Amino acid sequence: MTDPIEPSTSSSFSSAVKDATTLIHPRREPFEHGLLPIPKLIFTDPTQTLIPLKQKLVELSTNHRVDSATLSESLQISIDHARLVLDALSSVLHSESDPLVKAKPGEIDSVGADIHDLVLFLYIQSYKRLLPRTHKDSAAVADVWPSTSAFDGYLSALSPLQLVRSNSRRFMPSQTDEEAHQLSYLQKHLANILSLLAEPVEGEGEESLVLTMYRFEHLGFLIQFGDKGSERNPLSQSSPFFANSDPDMPAVPVPAAQVHDWILQNITSALEHISERASPKENGPPSASDQDVAMADACASSVKALTCPRGPCFIEGISKSSYVKQASDIKGSSVKVLNCHESTIYVLAPLKYATVYGCSDATVVIGAVGKAVRVEHCERVHIIIAAKRICIANCRECVFFLGVNQRPLIVGDNHKLQVAPYNTFYSQLEEHMTEVEVDAIINKWDEPLALGVVDPHDSLSHPAGVSDVQAESATHIDPDHFTNFLIPNWLGGDSTGTTNDNPFQLPDPYMMSQHKNQKNLEEIKQMLREVPLEENRKRELSSAIHVYFKDWLYASGNIRQLYCLQGD
Structure with a gap:
C-alpha cells in the first residue's frame, strides 16, 4: 500500500504553520479537571501499560465503549473508582455530541466511554502540574491573609517538605505558563499518544501505522486550534490531511509519522509565540491590560477586576467588598475566582467550568x-x-453548600471541611441549571468521596509511604446550624426569571430545623410585642439584641452578605 499523502518536507510544514491564522493550544480542561490521584491510574510507562490494556478493553467492550464493571476488572480498581473515572472523563470530553456527555447522571455507566478517549484520559494521568509560585510581594499577602490559623500549631510540627505541601498561601502559575507547560508535555509524549490511536496497515506490520479521520479526531481531547475548541471547528478541518473531506466518502488514512511531524511543527510554533510574548515582560512590569499577566502577581488588596483573556474569565484580588457578575458580564463558559479575601463574590451565570483558588x-x-x-x-x-x-x-475550615449530581470528590491535605445542602436561589437559577443540564432532583452533597492526601500530579517529590493515605473527608453541618443564604433581589439577574425558592429539596432534618427556627422567630417577635417595658428598658433590650446579632453575623460568616450594601 502506498502512502496516501506524499511525505512533506520540514520547510513545507514550517510554511504551513506560518500561514496558519490560528495557533495550536492544549485543551486545558483535561489537565485542570480530569486528573485523579488514584495510584493505579498513574503508570510508570503509560505506553507499555496502555497498549495491551486497550486491546483487552476492545475484546471485553461492546461497540468499543467501556462500562465501569469492565474498567474495574481491567484496571483492578474498585467499582467506585471506575465510576469516578467515567464521571471525570464525561466532564472533560471535547465532543458535546458524545453519548457519555449527553447521558443523564444515572445513565453514564450504561452508556460507557469510548475506548480511544479513555486511553488518552488514562495516559495523561502521568502529567505533572506546575508548582504554585510564592507571591513576589509578601507584604501584600500579609495584608489580606490571616496572620493566625487554627492549624498554625499543626503546621509548625511538620517537616519542611510537608510544610510546603500544606501551606495554602499559594498562587497559581499564569495561564501562559500553564499552557507552555502543557504544550511541552504533549510535545514530549506525542509519539506515544499517537501510537495509542494509530492502527497498522494491513499486511505491513507495526512499522506502518496510520490514522483514520475518526481516530485523528480523538486528538481533539488534548489539542485544539483557535479559541473555541473542537466542537464548532473539528480538529480534522484545521489539518492539511482531512480538511474539506467529503462527508459521504471516508477520507484516506494518513501515516502516523506525518501527523506527528505536523503537530510537532505547530507545537514548536506555539511555544515560540509564547516565548516572544513573554520576552517584553522580562524588561519591565507588565501593563494592567496585559492578558498574560499572572493573576497572582497583582496586588491582592487593590485589584478588583474581571478579565477575560483567551479562555477563562478571571475574578481576582477582591478584598473586603462584594463583587457581582451576571451572565451578560461573562464572556465564555469558564470562570476562575483567585485570591479573594474577606469578601462576597457572586457569579450568577450558567458555566461549564469554575475554579476557586487561594481565597480566605x-x-x-x-x-x-x-x-x-x-x-x-x-x-x-x-x-x-x-x-x-x-x-x-x-x-x-471551609463549608460547602452543594447541589451536585455526582459525589463530591475530596483530595489532598484538607482539614475540618463541612458539607451541607444547597441553601439559596436567584430569579434565573433554574433557567441557568436547565441550560447547563444540572438536575435539581439529584443531590449527592452528603456522599463525599475522599482520595489520597498526596497529589501525585504536583511536580514535587513526595514523602515515602504516604502516597496512598486517604484524604480527610467532610462532616455534615448540624441542621441546627444550617441557614439560608439570601441573594438580594437586585443581584438576582433579569426580573423575568421564574425561580422563587431553592430548587433542591432539603432533607427532612434540615427542613425541620428551618421550620423550628421560623417558629421560634415568630414566638420571639410576639413576646417582644406583648412585653410591657418602659422606654429606657426597650432601648436597653434593643441594644442587647443588636450586640448579639452582630456577634452572630461575625461568628457565622454572614457578615459578608452585608458587603452587598456597599455596592461595587
Whole structure:
C-alpha cells in the first residue's frame, strides 16, 4: 500500500504553520479537571501499560465503549473508582455530541466511554502540574491573609517538605505558563499518544501505522486550534490531511509519522509565540491590560477586576467588598475566582467550568456549572454552588453548600471541611441549571468521596509511604446550624426569571430545623410585642439584641452578605 499523502518536507510544514491564522493550544480542561490521584491510574510507562490494556478493553467492550464493571476488572480498581473515572472523563470530553456527555447522571455507566478517549484520559494521568509560585510581594499577602490559623500549631510540627505541601498561601502559575507547560508535555509524549490511536496497515506490520479521520479526531481531547475548541471547528478541518473531506466518502488514512511531524511543527510554533510574548515582560512590569499577566502577581488588596483573556474569565484580588457578575458580564463558559479575601463574590451565570483558588474568609456563590468545579487552597470560605461535579483539594475550615449530581470528590491535605445542602436561589437559577443540564432532583452533597492526601500530579517529590493515605473527608453541618443564604433581589439577574425558592429539596432534618427556627422567630417577635417595658428598658433590650446579632453575623460568616450594601 502506498502512502496516501506524499511525505512533506520540514520547510513545507514550517510554511504551513506560518500561514496558519490560528495557533495550536492544549485543551486545558483535561489537565485542570480530569486528573485523579488514584495510584493505579498513574503508570510508570503509560505506553507499555496502555497498549495491551486497550486491546483487552476492545475484546471485553461492546461497540468499543467501556462500562465501569469492565474498567474495574481491567484496571483492578474498585467499582467506585471506575465510576469516578467515567464521571471525570464525561466532564472533560471535547465532543458535546458524545453519548457519555449527553447521558443523564444515572445513565453514564450504561452508556460507557469510548475506548480511544479513555486511553488518552488514562495516559495523561502521568502529567505533572506546575508548582504554585510564592507571591513576589509578601507584604501584600500579609495584608489580606490571616496572620493566625487554627492549624498554625499543626503546621509548625511538620517537616519542611510537608510544610510546603500544606501551606495554602499559594498562587497559581499564569495561564501562559500553564499552557507552555502543557504544550511541552504533549510535545514530549506525542509519539506515544499517537501510537495509542494509530492502527497498522494491513499486511505491513507495526512499522506502518496510520490514522483514520475518526481516530485523528480523538486528538481533539488534548489539542485544539483557535479559541473555541473542537466542537464548532473539528480538529480534522484545521489539518492539511482531512480538511474539506467529503462527508459521504471516508477520507484516506494518513501515516502516523506525518501527523506527528505536523503537530510537532505547530507545537514548536506555539511555544515560540509564547516565548516572544513573554520576552517584553522580562524588561519591565507588565501593563494592567496585559492578558498574560499572572493573576497572582497583582496586588491582592487593590485589584478588583474581571478579565477575560483567551479562555477563562478571571475574578481576582477582591478584598473586603462584594463583587457581582451576571451572565451578560461573562464572556465564555469558564470562570476562575483567585485570591479573594474577606469578601462576597457572586457569579450568577450558567458555566461549564469554575475554579476557586487561594481565597480566605470569603463567600463565593456560583450560579450553575454544567461540567466541573475545582476548589483549591482555600481557608474559611463558604462555597455555594449548583453543579454536575465538584473537586475539593487542600482546603481548611471551609463549608460547602452543594447541589451536585455526582459525589463530591475530596483530595489532598484538607482539614475540618463541612458539607451541607444547597441553601439559596436567584430569579434565573433554574433557567441557568436547565441550560447547563444540572438536575435539581439529584443531590449527592452528603456522599463525599475522599482520595489520597498526596497529589501525585504536583511536580514535587513526595514523602515515602504516604502516597496512598486517604484524604480527610467532610462532616455534615448540624441542621441546627444550617441557614439560608439570601441573594438580594437586585443581584438576582433579569426580573423575568421564574425561580422563587431553592430548587433542591432539603432533607427532612434540615427542613425541620428551618421550620423550628421560623417558629421560634415568630414566638420571639410576639413576646417582644406583648412585653410591657418602659422606654429606657426597650432601648436597653434593643441594644442587647443588636450586640448579639452582630456577634452572630461575625461568628457565622454572614457578615459578608452585608458587603452587598456597599455596592461595587
